[in-house]
Amino acid sequence: MYRFRRLRRDERIRSIMQETRLHPKDFIYPIFVIEGENIKNPVESMPGIFQYSIDRLEEILEQVKEAGIGGIMLFGIPLHKDPQGSQAYAADGITQRAVRFIKEKYPEIYIVVDICLCEYTSHGHCGMVQGEEILNDETLPYLVKMAVSLAETGADMAAPSDMMDGRVAAIREGLDQAGFTQMPIMAYSAKFASAYYGPFRDAAHSAPGFGDRKSYQMDFANGQEALREIAADIEEGTDIVMVKPALAYLDVLKEAALTFDVPLAVYNVSGEYAMVKAAAANGWIDEKRIVMENLTAMKRAGAKIIITYHALDAVRWI
Numbered sequence: 040m041y042r043f044r045r046l047r048r049d050e051r052i053r054s055i056m057q058e059t060r061l062h063p064k065d066f067i068y069p070i071f072v073i074e075g076e077n078i079k080n081p082v083e084s085m086p087g088i089f090q091y092s093i094d095r096l097e098e099i100l101e102q103v104k105e106a107g108i109g110g111i112m113l114f115g116i117p118l119h120k121d122p123q124g125s126q127a128y129a130a131d132g133i134t135q136r137a138v139r140f141i142k143e144k145y146p147e148i149y150i151v152v153d154i155c156l157c158e159y160t161s162h163g164h165c166g167m168v169q170g171e172e173i174l175n176d177e178t179l180p181y182l183v184k185m186a187v188s189l190a191e192t193g194a195d196m197a198a199p200s201d202m203m204d205g206r207v208a209a210i211r212e213g214l215d216q217a218g219f220t221q222m223p224i225m226a227y228s229a230k231f232a233s234a235y236y237g238p239f240r241d242a243a244h245s246a247p248g249f250g251d252r253k254s255y256q257m258d259f260a261n262g263q264e265a266l267r268e269i270a271a272d273i274e275e276g277t278d279i280v281m282v283k284p285a286l287a288y289l290d291v292l293k294e295a296a297l298t299f300d301v302p303l304a305v306y307n308v309s310g311e312y313a314m315v316k317a318a319a320a321n322g323w324i325d326e327k328r329i330v331m332e333n334l335t336a337m338k339r340a341g342a343k344i345i346i347t348y349h350a351l352d353a354v355r356w357i
């Protein structure tokens with residue numbers, strides 16, 4: 040009989056044998072920036088998460104800096120929405136102003152910007168709309184404009200989350216032509232149409248006004264198709280590939296890790312966070328242990344980068 044338990048006898052040998060270890064740099068922390076002044080709005084369905092106006096951002100940026108995490112991911116919430124999402128690529132849009140503010144006050148923080156129109160459009164869809172249809176090719180120039188305008192403010196990385204076909208190639212070309220050949224793209228490549236985004240849509244005011252996102256986000260039943268989406272984004276020149284959500288899709292993440300030689304990210308989304316927080320608030324689970332187990336599983340499955348609302352807590356628990 041082989042005795043596996045020899046290497047589990049006490050904490051010292053267990054910690055030597057540990058295969059997967061979390062590090063603060065693994066994490067990217069999403070931040071919601073809202074137009075207005077002196078705002079720190081709690082997001083009800085995401086305990087511990089707030090919408091900040093720019094003048095209140097420092098409070099959370101200090102914590103980010105202190106935690107030494109990899110970076111932040113910015114989501115802007117504009118006051119004005121229109122069918123074209125014009126505030127997404129306005130020079131003085133909320134996200135543009137937020138990036139400039141952070142760059143000036145916290146140049147050491149790595150800033151990823153989400154590239155998508157749904158927070159900025161009056162209909163709440165991620166692209167241009169004609170009747171009930173979400174247009175693909177007509178949307179691409181707007182995504183390019185958004186990426187370039189944020190690159191101009193000093194954002195470090197662009198993360199397109201819209202799921203239009205061909206957007207990685209379009210954004211890469213647009214960034215290159217504007218002189219931002221060094222700005223990496225992290226594509227939400229395998230992004231599934233998921234009920235797990237519910238709390239985010241409260242936080243970012245981005246719920247679709249009609250219908251759903253199933254004509255552009257993926258069917259959660261499809262693992263093969265996820266690999267084809269990823270292959271296409273690599274072909275189009277993405278630097279990093281993301282799978283989203285995380286927990287119900289670790290098979291996709293693992294499969295991607297075995298299939299492709301490309302850095303992988305995973306997005307531990309709002310609904311996953313909300314479930315943990317709700318159960319923990321009820322005393323039904325041990326929050327710290329559950330969070331560390333979940334995040335370690337994501338890294339074990341192959342994620343180089345974990346985008347998570349737990350980031351600041353997790354750093355304290357490592």
Ligand code: PBG
Nearest residue numbers: 155157200235236239308309310
């Ligand atoms: C915007 C976007 C969404 C998320 C990230 N970027 C919402 C959506 O696609 O509806 C979800 C993040 C989360 O749930 O935490 N397209």
Ligand code: ZN
Nearest residue numbers: 155156157165
């Ligand atoms: Zn969107």
